[in-house]
Amino acid sequence: MARKRSVPITQRDTPTANSLAGRKKLGKSHKSTQSxxxxxxxxxxxxxxxxxxxxxxxxxxxxxxxxxxxGAVETEIEEQGGLDTYQRASTLGQSSERGGDSSVVLIEWLKEMNEAMTREDGAGSRSIRMLEIGALSPNNLAAKQPYITNTPIDLNSQHPDILAQDFLQRPLPKDDSERFDIVSCSLVLNFVPEPRDRGQMLKLIHQQLHHSERSFLFLVLPTACTENSRYMTSEHLETILGVVGFAQVRRRARPGGKVIYTLWKWQKPNANPQAVQSSSRRAELRSGTKRNNFVVLLK
Ligand SMILES: C[S@@+](CC[C@H](N)C(=O)[O-])C[C@H]1O[C@@H](n2cnc3c(N)ncnc32)[C@H](O)[C@@H]1O
Known part of the structure; x- marks a missing residue:
């Protein structure tokens, strides 16, 4: 018997587009937000x-x-209320599922690591420069810290203080004055449709950071991306990020939790040929029919 085609992670438990066609208003229930x-x-x-x-x-x-x-897909996106509706749903999902924004975890970790403070450099004391990719609100906990200067960006900005920008098109820093100390990428990598664009996003994040082990990537992913994917495990993600140039310093995965929080420090890219090769290929790491196909590929 032919194997049933598995459903991509971004489509799991998804009602068909037609079954929801015409619905523009956001219901308040958790189920409706998730749909x-x-x-x-x-x-x-x-x-x-x-x-x-x-x-x-x-x-x-x-x-x-x-x-x-x-054209038909674009019309349907518009009929459903466009990206604005999606983002409002994400904001509601954010508060109901995680009891607040992801940056609460980031701030807790910075405190634990004695990094929750301004930095000293040649010119004296300066605040931590943070770039937040995929920002829904300019007022999350990280942005409120006096020792952090946050630059929030989003493909589809919902607020005048959030820069409307595709991170994949963001110009690279010309010098240290334009580099960041932290890049936050919370529930954004899984939003990028193409596996090689996801790899490119990680490489560009590396290039936006100061070349220092005190530079961090805060990465949040749905649990299913690493815990139920045919092509991705947490270990494989570590290999990929090692090749990009990051080492994991913190991880939080609660039993039954929907998201996994991780923190990575900047380091030189791992050039080990085996690691480089496995990061650029899709290989089955888990078998089973109920897996999703989430994967990140480096070029
Ligand atoms: C699911 S929301 C996550 C929002 C928030 N960071 C959180 O943790 O709940 C994903 C957001 O990422 C944004 N996004 C996706 N790809 C992006 C890109 N290439 N550049 C900038 N923003 C992007 C989307 O517009 C959307 O607002």
Whole structure:
């Protein structure tokens, strides 16, 4: 019997797009918030797939069919309220599921590591420079700390103090004055549809940071990304991040928790050929039919 095609992580437990078509208002219940988030993940993934197929189209008839497909997905995203609705759902999901924003964990860890303070450099004392990718609010706990200067960015900014920017297109720092001490990437990597773009996001984060072991990546991922993926385990994520140039210093995974919090310190990239090779290939690390396909690939 043919093996049933597994459903990508971003589409799990997802009602079909049609079953939710026409619903624009956000319900307040947890279930309704989750359905909205799942639906947008499905639609954004379909949009990325259509865009990719369109860029590889080999005939004009194929291109026009794909263009129509892409247009239909874009219309559906708009009909569902666009990215604004998705982000409002994420904000509600954030408060109901995690009892607040992720940066609460980051601040706790900075305190534990005696890093919750201003830094001294040649010019004297300066605040910690943080870049927050995928910011829903400019007022999270990290942004409120007097020793942190936060730069929040988002693809679809919901607030005048959040810079509307695709991190993948953000210019690289010209010198240390433009480099950050912390990059926060909470529930964003899993939002990026293409595995190689996820790898690129991690590499660009490395390049945005000061070249110092006191520079950190705060990475939050849905538990299923590393604990139930066919192609990704926590150990494999450590290998990939080692190749990018990070070593894990903190990890919090609560039993039954929906997300895993991790903190990584900047280091020189691991050039071990075996690690480099395994980070650029998709290999089955867990068997079973009920797995998702989440993976990060380095180029
Ligand atoms: C699920 S929300 C997570 C928000 C918040 N950080 C949290 O932990 O709840 C993902 C956010 O990442 C943003 N995002 C996704 N890809 C991005 C990119 N390439 N550059 C900037 N923001 C991005 C989306 O617009 C969305 O607001």
């Amino acid at each position: 909205t988030i799942s639906l947008f993940h499905t639609l954004l993934k379909r949009k990325a797939q259509a865009q990719k197929a369109l860029s590889n189209a080999c005939s004009s008839s194929q291109a026009s069919a794909l263009q129509a497909q892409l």
